[in-house]
Amino acid sequence: MKFVRYGRNGQEQPGLIDAQGRLRSLGGIVDEIDASVFGRPQALRGIDAESLPLVGGKPRLGVPFVGISKFIAIGLNYRDHANEARMAIPTSPIVFNKWTTCISGPNDAVLRPPGAHKLDWEVELGVVIGRETRFVREADALKHVAGYCLVNDVSERAYQLEQGSQWNLGKGCDTFGPIGPWLVSRDEIADPQNIDLWLDVNGERMQTGNTRDMIFGVAYLIAYLSHYMTLLPGDLIATGTPPGVGMGRKPPRYLQPGDVVTLGSPQLGTQRQEIRPAPQRPL
Known part of the structure; x- marks a missing residue:
């Protein structure tokens, strides 16, 4: 099943x-769409989708699930991306x-913080945990997955790499975590190591990859x-990006206000974000 949450921010x-x-x-x-849904996929699979009310118009899509603790x-989970970043495998x-x-809806604007000047993109497979997971064996790990989704790991490279390599500072600014549009249940993804990913900036293809x-x-x-750590239902793992980020281009290319980023996967749907300057507010 492809779960969504729709409506105004905070009223999905x-x-x-x-x-x-x-x-x-x-x-x-x-x-x-939360842990209570993750825990009863069999019952939900019995729902006749055609009997459910259609939603008219084109409402905003929010993050497709809640409960992300x-x-x-x-980082650097694709060899070619590590090479383009000039970092060790x-x-x-x-x-x-x-x-x-940092979490935001799949089509919400990405806000560039004041003073940021190396804003970058990263299309990724997101993995959503479905039940409490501790010391699990690799052979059993996929049984603990609720589903999969698309993630844009938006990154400010100056914050990430030029301030003592503070990766967290460059990855967690407000709006830097678009998720969705759907949460695709585990049963619909036969092999999470065979998912196509792509990303465009202003209609120009930048990234093409596969989770294999x-x-x-x-x-x-x-x-x-x-x-x-104990992984809890709703926890999200962004699994790394294929090559083609702005930092790796020659010369580097970074996102500017007015740019439009689109990204997607045949299995996971598509996102679209416009880059806008974040409003400056006094602390």
Whole structure:
């Protein structure tokens, strides 16, 4: 199933995308797309989507699920991306955090912070945890997945790499975590290591990749992380980006206000963000 949340920011309603790509309401069936939904996929699969009310118009799509206690990201997880970044190929996963305040809807604007000047893009596969996970074996790890989604790991490279290599500072600014448009349930993705990804800037193709090229696969990452922290239902893992980021171009290319980023996957849907300057407010 393809779960969505639609409506104004803070007032989203639960829904799903039917086989014809139409938005339908799940109101009255579930209160939210959250851990309660992750825990009963069999019951929800019995729903006749065609019997659900159609949602008219083109409402805003929000983050397709709630309950993200941790937004974990993996760096340099594609060999060609590590090479373009001129960094060593990792021998174990590089783990960093994106603060949950960075989370935004798939088509919401990305706000460039005051003073930022190296704003970059990264299309990624997101993995959503479905049940409490601790010390899980790699062979069992995918059983703990609720579903998959698209993530843009927006990054301010000056903050990330020119302030003592503070990766978290350059990754977690407000609006730097667009998620969605859908949460695709685990049963619809036969192999998370065969998902196509792409990203355009102003209509020009920048990134093309497939998750088969990850250095550390999804099951390995879940098992690895579960040895260092308890993963909870709704926790999100952004699994790294293929090559083609702005930092790696010659000369480097960074996002400016007015630029439009579109990204997507045949399996996971598409996102669209316009870059805008963040309003400056006194502290």
